[in-house]
Amino acid sequence: xxxxxxxxxxxxxxxxxxxxxxxxFMVRLTGDxxxxxxPQDASREDVxxxxxxxxxxxxxxxxxxxxxxxxxVGDFGKSLQYRTSAWSLIMERLPATLELxxxxxxxxxxxxxxxxxxxxxxxxxxxxxxxxxxxxxxxALPAYWVGLILILVLSxxxxxxxxxxxxxxxxxxxxxxxxxxxxxGRLAQLARSVMRDALxxxxxxxxxxxGLAPRAxxxxxxxxxxxIPLVTLIGVNFGYMLGGAVLIxxxxxxxxxxxxxxxxxxxxxxxxxxxxxxxxxxxxxxVNLATDLVYGLVNPQVRLQ
Amino acid sequence: MSRARxxxxxxxxxxxxxxxxxxxxxxxxxxxxxxxxxxxxxxxxPAWVEGGSWGNPLGTDHLGRDVLSRILxxxxxxxxxxxxxxxxxxxxxxxxxxxxxxxxxxxDDVAMRLCDVQLSLPYLxxxxxxxxxxxxxxxxxxxxxxxxxxxxxARMTRGETLRLRAAPFVEAAVAxxxxxxxxxxxxxxxxxxxxxxVVSAFEMAAMILYEAGVGFLGLSVPPTIPSWGNMLADGxxxxxxxxxIATFPGLAIVVGTLGINLLGNRLRRA
Numbered sequence: 338x339x340x341x342x343x344x345x346x347x348x349x350x351x352x353x354x355x356x357x358x359x360x361x362f363m364v365r366l367t368g369d370x371x372x373x374x375x376p377q378d379a380s381r382e383d384v385x386x387x388x389x390x391x392x393x394x395x396x397x398x399x400x401x402x403x404x405x406x407x408x409x410v411g412d413f414g415k416s417l418q419y420r421t422s423a424w425s426l427i428m429e430r431l432p433a434t435l436e437l438x439x440x441x442x443x444x445x446x447x448x449x450x451x452x453x454x455x456x457x458x459x460x461x462x463x464x465x466x467x468x469x470x471x472x473x474x475x476x477a478l479p480a481y482w483v484g485l486i487l488i489l490v491l492s493x494x495x496x497x498x499x500x501x502x503x504x505x506x507x508x509x510x511x512x513x514x515x516x517x518x519x520x521x522g523r524l525a526q527l528a529r530s531v532m533r534d535a536l537x538x539x540x541x542x543x544x545x546x547x548g549l550a551p552r553a554x555x556x557x558x559x560x561x562x563x564x565i566p567l568v569t570l571i572g573v574n575f576g577y578m579l580g581g582a583v584l585i586x587x588x589x590x591x592x593x594x595x596x597x598x599x600x601x602x603x604x605x606x607x608x609x610x611x612x613x614x615x616x617x618x619x620x621x622x623x624v625n626l627a628t629d630l631v632y633g634l635v636n637p638q639v640r641l642q
Numbered sequence: 643m644s645r646a647r648x649x650x651x652x653x654x655x656x657x658x659x660x661x662x663x664x665x666x667x668x669x670x671x672x673x674x675x676x677x678x679x680x681x682x683x684x685x686x687x688p689a690w691v692e693g694g695s696w697g698n699p700l701g702t703d704h705l706g707r708d709v710l711s712r713i714l715x716x717x718x719x720x721x722x723x724x725x726x727x728x729x730x731x732x733x734x735x736x737x738x739x740x741x742x743x744x745x746x747x748x749x750d751d752v753a754m755r756l757c758d759v760q761l762s763l764p765y766l767x768x769x770x771x772x773x774x775x776x777x778x779x780x781x782x783x784x785x786x787x788x789x790x791x792x793x794x795x796a797r798m799t800r801g802e803t804l805r806l807r808a809a810p811f812v813e814a815a816v817a818x819x820x821x822x823x824x825x826x827x828x829x830x831x832x833x834x835x836x837x838x839x840v841v842s843a844f845e846m847a848a849m850i851l852y853e854a855g856v857g858f859l860g861l862s863v864p865p866t867i868p869s870w871g872n873m874l875a876d877g878x879x880x881x882x883x884x885x886x887i888a889t890f891p892g893l894a895i896v897v898g899t900l901g902i903n904l905l906g907n908r909l910r911r912a
Contacts, residue, residue: 348755348758351755351759352758352759352762355756355759355760356759356763359763359768363768363771363772363775364775366772366775366776367775367776373775473900473903473904473907476844476847476899476903477847477896477899477900477903478896478899479851479854479855479892479895479896479899481855481858481874482854482874482888482892482895482896485874485877485878485881485888485889485892486889486892488881489881489885489888489889493881493882493885573762576764577764580764580767583766583767583770583859584766584855584858584859587858587859588878598767598770598771599770599859602770602771602774602859602861603774603859603860603861605774607775610771610774613767614764614767614768614771617764617767618763618764621762621763621764622762625762
């Protein structure tokens with residue numbers, strides 16, 4: 338178990354190091370980060386002054402060392418548009434994003450898992466068709482466009498829900514559906530296939546033979562054993578939702594981290610972009626690590642590998 | 643191939659054909675030049691809605707440009723990004739994956755660790771940020787999508803290479819003294835074509851979705867080029883007054899991605 342923990346933690350550290358390098362070089366892809374960050378009509382003197390103020394005139398290795406050391410304590414400098422600490426801007430937006438991600442994930446799980454189970458236990462039924470249809474649409478529909486259509490129908494035409502912003506549960510409904518639909522499709526598909534496998538196993542036959550009710554067999558015996566791939570998928574997608582709901586938050590002008598990122602990129606506020614990119618990656622890495630550690634605890638087979 | 647499965651294949655192929663025809667025949671099919679502005683006829687509704695006319699079958703946008711014509715031309719951007727991005731990702735992925743799976747050792751370790759890292763990052767955020775740094779252009783979008791997506795192909799290729807390396811016909815080729823290049827190109831590569839084709843299809847659909855999403859944020863191709871993403875971005879601002887500007891390009895995206903996904907599902911089962 339210790340070896341598994343160490344190996345897994347080492348992998349995560351490597352990932353953090355790679356992200357730091359990626360975020361550092363991201364603004365240097367075109368050469369001079371000063372040119373990337375300043376408006377196009379900035380004078381040559383302004384660029385020179387900015388370069389010196391930001392320390393971009395120092396050797397690259399020195400800059401990277403300094404950047405990495407400060408990044409690890411959450412110091413990405415000041416946002417160019419807000420003139421305050423980039424990290425604190427992210428922390429301000431975190432509760433909104435957390436709320437939306439939790440709602441979207443709950444929505445996806447509560448619809449997809451029962452649907453997947455119904456589809457697996459009744460092959461060829463209308464539920465089976467529905468699960469496959471949901472899986473296909475989740476993959477093929479552009480969620481941001483579905484968001485626009487929902488606004489058009491539910492807000493503009495029927496006047497049922499607020500168009501945008503964050504004001505109570507009603508404003509959460511449409512962002513929740515659109516952010517959750519992709520995960521819902523993938524989860525329904527996966528739940529259907531893992532449950533089908535599980536239902537063919539001997540322990541399920543035993544449970545049935547001893548006269549357990551179908552519901553108990555499906556949820557308590559089969560689902561529990563089929564849960565690991567589902568938990569992985571949920572973990573990975575939850576990480577993405579927390580860090581990268583860029584499009585959905587923009588569609589609904591939802592004041593979370595994703596919209597902050599979109600605006601920062603649009604305004605060429607690159608210290609803030611770097612901070613968000615690092616934060617989002619860190620969240621994904623940590624959620625993945627947590628997911629893997631949970632398995633290691635639950636499933637002895639994993640730690641032996 | 644059973645008859646019952648056939649309709650799925652033809653539905654997918656039909657939708658893809660529709661997009662290909664739109665892209666290829668855009669100059670013939672489009673009723674107007676896609677960039678032609680006519681402010682006197684701005685925000686005209688589709689023909690079947692009151693006030694619409696068959697001169698602009700799907701209506702016009704806020705600058706009086708014909709929505710149908712722009713959708714037809716816009717399919718070209720989506721296809722170029724989808725095909726170009728997947729092509730680049732496939733080429734890089736094949737190179738890295740074949741080397742990693744064939745050479746093993748430290749090459750394999752380093753390549754796969756880096757692929758793991760990249761596959762665990764918030765893809766869309768980085769893609770948008772890097773296109774933001776490089777500046778919005780068709781070339782940059784294809785480049786960034788291709789590079790960002792290649793680890794997936796590298797990992798698939800490596801897995802298949804490992805599997806095929808142990809296959810009897812590869813051992814036989816080694817025994818006959820075939821060169822490394824010959825073994826890889828004549829024996830290993832052709833046998834993984836099917837798997838890679840399926841992944842390519844799904845990735846192409848995903849890239850079309852992402853490109854339109856990046857365009858929707860105003861960060862993909864420049865606004866002068868008609869693309870489905872740019873049209874969505876325009877339409878969003880006129881959602882309450884002119885629903886057709888955002889609705890039809892979205893439907894066009896659905897036709898493309900649904901077609902590719904249907905075909906991909908069919909290929910996967912085959």
